[in-house]
Amino acid sequence: MTTQTQYDVIVIGGGAAGLSGAQALLRSRRSVLVIDDGTPRNAPADGVHNFLTRDGVPPAELYAIGRKEMQGYGGEFVDGTVTTARRGDDGGFTVEADGTAYRSRRLLITTGLTDVLPDVSGLAERWGKDVVHCPYCHGWEVQGQAIGVLASSPMAMHQVQLFRQLSDDVTLFLHTAPEPTEEQWEELAARGIAVVQGKVEQVEVTDGKITGVRLEGGQVVPRQALAVQTTVRARAGFLADLGLEPAVVESNGVEVGTAIQVDAMGATAVPGVFAAGNVSNPMAQVMPSAAAGLMAGAGINFDLINEETRLAVAARSS
Structure with a gap:
């Protein structure tokens, strides 16, 4: 196992939240390493939307721009998959990725989440194209089409109304969801x-x-796009x-997945570990994820300042 130089902060995850947090820290003269495995949640999408001045930019292009900006401030980037993160004897952290150990004083977790799709044949192959989940991320691209909404939980009643705003031709497939209430039928x-x-x-x-949705029994309902409600799982097993x-x-009382709990500045229950983006907020799109990364970066910087101030006072008094 090779051990690298210690950094002020290791950021695990190189998407919008991670790169934004890294840049905020670098601009505060912190040494930062970003480790990313190259599998962002929005990789299948053609473009990022609702991101002011970057609407429609391919995700890979957006992250390449962010990486270049980060490296312009002296940040370092490693392509790799983090498997473990441990607290060291000095109170800092050791992160292992692809046979190399990296050390830091603080961690920022921005690994995002995994979307678990309903078990329907053909669904995964069209994910991020004409199988979508978010009307704000992909709704404009399917507007006016014959849209189906695949219900697998009560949340579909909310989702179907959002997609109805985008098309006059919307069909709800009850699939495995509970029967609508009388009010919902109305x-x-x-x-x-x-x-x-x-x-x-x-x-x-x-x-x-x-071109359509096939039911058990063989009936096919013509459709051009299909909206689904995924179950989301935080990518955080290495923690x-x-x-x-x-x-x-x-x-609304329905389980939608898992996430790492954080405070307003991204701090987790473990001192020195912060999190931002989809790993802590499954509902966040790219822009709020970037904003959360910025806030977490500021929170980490202030946390380090407090530590450095305590050490400086102790040294001065000794």
Whole structure:
């Protein structure tokens, strides 16, 4: 195991939150290493949206720009997968990635999350293209089309109304979701949303595009795009040795996944470990993730200043 020089901060994850946090720290004259495995959540998407001045930019291009800016301030970047993170004898941290150990005084976790799709044949292959989840991220691109909403939880009642704003032709596939309440049936009817009962078996694809949704029994309902509600899982297994485990996240009483809990500045329950972006906020798009990274970077810098001030006072008094 090779051990590298110690840094003020190691950022694990090189997406919008991680690069934004790294830049804030570098501009405060902190030494920063970013370790990234090259698998951002939005990799399948053609472009990033709702990011002022960067609307439609491919994710890889956005991150390349951010990396170049970070390195312009003296930041370092390593392509690698972090497997463990431990607290060292000096109170700092040791991070292992691909056979190399890196040391730092603080950690910023921005590894994002994994979307777990409903178990429907053909769904994963079209994910991020014409199988989407967020009307704000991808809704404009499917506006006016024949949109299906695949229900796997009560959250679909909220999702289907959002996509109804984008098209007059929306069909709700109840799939494995509970039966709508009487009030919800009335709302669906009032908005002209068709409802199809029965479990969905497969997404029909022709010439690389969705053409329909096949139900158990063989019926095919023509559709051009399909919205799904994923279950999200924080990518944080490597933090187990620090005693930091993701917590269950609920929305309106429905479990939507897991996330690392943080305060307003990104601090976790483990002193010296901060988190930002989707790993701590599954609902965050790219812009709020970048903002959260900035706040966490500021929080880490101030945390280091407090430590350095205490040491300076102790040294002066000795």
